[in-house]
Amino acid sequence: MSKVRKIIDEAKESKNPELDLVDKGISSFDEIPSLLTMLNLTRITLTHNRISVVTPALANLTNLEILNLFNNQIEELPTSLSSMPKLRILNLGMNKLSALPRGFGAFPVLEVLDLTYNNLNENSLPGNFFMIETLRALYLGDNDFENIPPEIGHLKNLQILVLRDNDLVQLPKEIGELARLRELHIQGNRLSVLPPELGNLDLTSNKSVIRMENNPWVAPIADQLQVGISHVVDYLRSETYKFVYGRHVSANAPAPPRLSERTKKSSKPKP
Template sequence: MSQSCIPVSAKMSKAKKVLDEARETHNPELDLVDKGLSSFEELPGLFTMSNITRLTLSHNKISVISPGIANLLNLEILNLSNNHLSELPVSLSSMPKLRILNVSINRLNNLPRGFGAFPVLEVLDLSYNNLNEQVLPGNFFGMETLRALYLGDNDFEYIPKEVGQLKNLQILGLRDNDLLELPREVGDLVRLRELHIQNNRLQVLPPEIAQLDLLSNKSVMKMEENPWVNPIAEQYLLGISHVIDYLKTETYKIIYNRHLQAGRSGPPPPKADKSKKASRIRA
């Protein structure tokens, strides 16, 4: 019998069994991966379990997160990756202890107002959705506690300069977007150790990136599959350290400024076709 043919009562009893066991053993970690769930209504009494610290609901078919999730005041880790979510509730960002939120591989086209209000969020994974710079709420870059931000596999052409406010950010994932340029303010992210910008439409990098510590043995910089200007492409063939050194030169600063002036009036590199992407599918 396929998952979709299983009656709701059977799915519910499977999930209910997990909930009942957790209640009996006072287990603060709930694992509901791949249980064929399509709504929170199939999880009776979940929001009264205020001791829960970790809730994993990945690989289901949930399309809406009930606002009642904010009742889980002790929740620290919420994983809803690989579901059918097209929006998130405003209440999510008021959760006082939430440190890790994974809503990757969904169908998000926007984010709720005030989404950046999370008080202690450290890891936010929004990769593989349909987001762009137009739908980021005004306070998105107010999450000063953020250590890792994953925005890969979305539709960003630009990253707002406010990204420089994320003073504790160590990992910034921007691969597989439509990025035409990075803001100079990326150079303000003094704790950044991983920068993933591969497979975009970038031709130049802001010279300020050379200020970052992206060359130590614990650092990662990925920049392949971009239509770089020739001088960057040549240095990249020699290695990332050569690119970073080159960004520091006066010659490059002149090229960069010229490119910005010309680039904004000339045609941008073509976009990749994302029409077949799973996140585009309408439920």
């Protein structure tokens, strides 16, 4: 830990607001107690370590804007994290989260939240999760979601939504209320239809991205996808599709089966 101590001491001495502790073998915040006194910090990078518990005292760093904890072994988070007044970017990707703390959606200015590669599902989310009105990008790929709650429609500023490689069997029509959405990743799920309301969004312009391959689509969507994404979006807007969608929903057909072995988890790099 002498190297870590040296990095922290140098940052203190120079009053550097950005602290980089990538791949330093850190397993606990107890090993770096002086970090919690550095109130001038605006960015902390602790990626590729072995941290399992995030200390509630981290919230005392009230100037922190960017917190990157990607690729650790975090299983739970303190509620205090969501009270951080300036936190704009929070990366918790590639950890072991199976639930988020109560009140997690209280972040006042959070813009980017990355929860990729965890063990989350729709039951893991606290009631106020979709109340982060400032959120511009939400990454939920490589988790275990079967459904996305309709409250997602509250994220009016969302521009990027990544749901790839989950177990999604349907999307809520409220996604069609995300007027600013320009990037939607839903590839690698169990989706067979899409809500017609998705056609309300501008997802076919030059600056837009929609990825939807590797799903068991009904034949009409699969046929349009062969031609191109813009054809899919046009089809979603048609009266013909609204009829197809209504018939599919009313038939209440069983969801497509899960893949027998989820490659997403087996391909996850080891911390």
